[in-house]
Amino acid sequence: MAMESVRLPNGDEVVFDEWLHFPQYSTIEFASTAAVNLRAFTYVAGQRVPSTGLATRMSDESDTNQVAKGRMNWDESYRVFSMTYEVFALSDATITLSPNTLIAGESPVITALNLRRLQRDLVIELIIGADIEKPQVRAPFSYFHQGIGAWAYGSGDQPDGLSPVSYGTGGLPRWCSQRRYPFPVKIGSDNVMYLKIFSALSTVLGLTQDIRMRWYLDGVKRRPLG
């Protein structure tokens, strides 16, 4: 049924008018050996994708749907009910089995091992408000679940009789796997906002693939009337 109103923790009641279920997404990239401290939602399509240790590239529609960099546009507003992500490898993961070098994870597939390394070392923070350092969301990467992804099934052994195969997802890739917040997080009109992705250890220890992460704020968005 249609959602008509939501009461926020501070007592405000938001009456939904031109509010739509509208995911907001943004991409960052980093090399396997790079120190990770990046900010998503800080650019619009056509500007540089935040990255470290990799060649810079300009973003396109598949990288972000932000309409203002680093903030919610003045005629928009957002309520975050959940956050999720996708991970794509930008390089292959290999295993050396003398005399062969075998591909354990062919790009864009990330191996389960590398995903677990990311879960161990990365921390995620959602910052809202100018000059505000208090995160509205803060948790290790493992706390967030992957509601979006490929549901894979294999032939039962090494597909070419030689290469090992590994593929990992952050929980079962189903939308209901996404952790939902008991209270939505409010991003007001024109509020500064960004998502900080960093490694507590500077780099992600042992990571063997370059990584692209596309983060989603999942919730409802106030859109300008057409």
Add this chain to the structure above:
Amino acid sequence: MAQIWKLRTPDGNVVTPGDWTGAEPLFSVVEFNEGNLPRTTAFSYGKGAAAVPGSIGPRQANDSDTNLEGEGGRLPENEELIIYNIAIEVFAIGGPGDDPADIWPQSDPPEVSLLNLLRLQRDMVVSLRIAAVDKVYIKAPLGYFPASTGVVGWNSGARTELSAGQEGFMSANNGSPNADDIRILASPLRVKGGETFGLDFVPGPGQINGLNVNRQVGATTAGRLRCRSFLDGYRRRPVA
């Protein structure tokens, strides 16, 4: 199930269902090849249309391609749609491709290899337009709209026909194949009778980078990835 008498949509309108059904989703197929791709729009054609967008040939639409009546691109005057779910299922068709550039072998069509599915999820952006104002009502990469259909495979030493029994595979589905896992919109979207609408597919980089569906040695038919989109929810149809 209790009968639904009235529904209030986010814009304040009250819909009084008449001959409504929740058992017939609207669906439409589009197909993608390797290389540069234009904007491709599902629901832009009706039943029996001369060309399925992106298809080989192109081919004429059949009953498994769409159930949209009329010329396409708009809902018939005597219908109405309240969309609670958007789902997209993916098939590989035509020449399956076993490109040596892909180290992991391909799957037999219509199964889609994990590599190709991830490439599609990574690059393809989907947006829903309603009415002639060109306003986008939801826009997200394709994986945000899981199929909620598909196969759960268990295999032991399976081999592909494509490789004449020499190689295995790694296949994938666009998200979970369970009906429970269809994406549910927190706020339903309404398409009134006679309104124009369309589900646009635009690859962010201009193409699906690395897509590999048609390069099998000796193959004569170019392959495609076929996406069948469902708009699910409540649908008012003409009274018979």
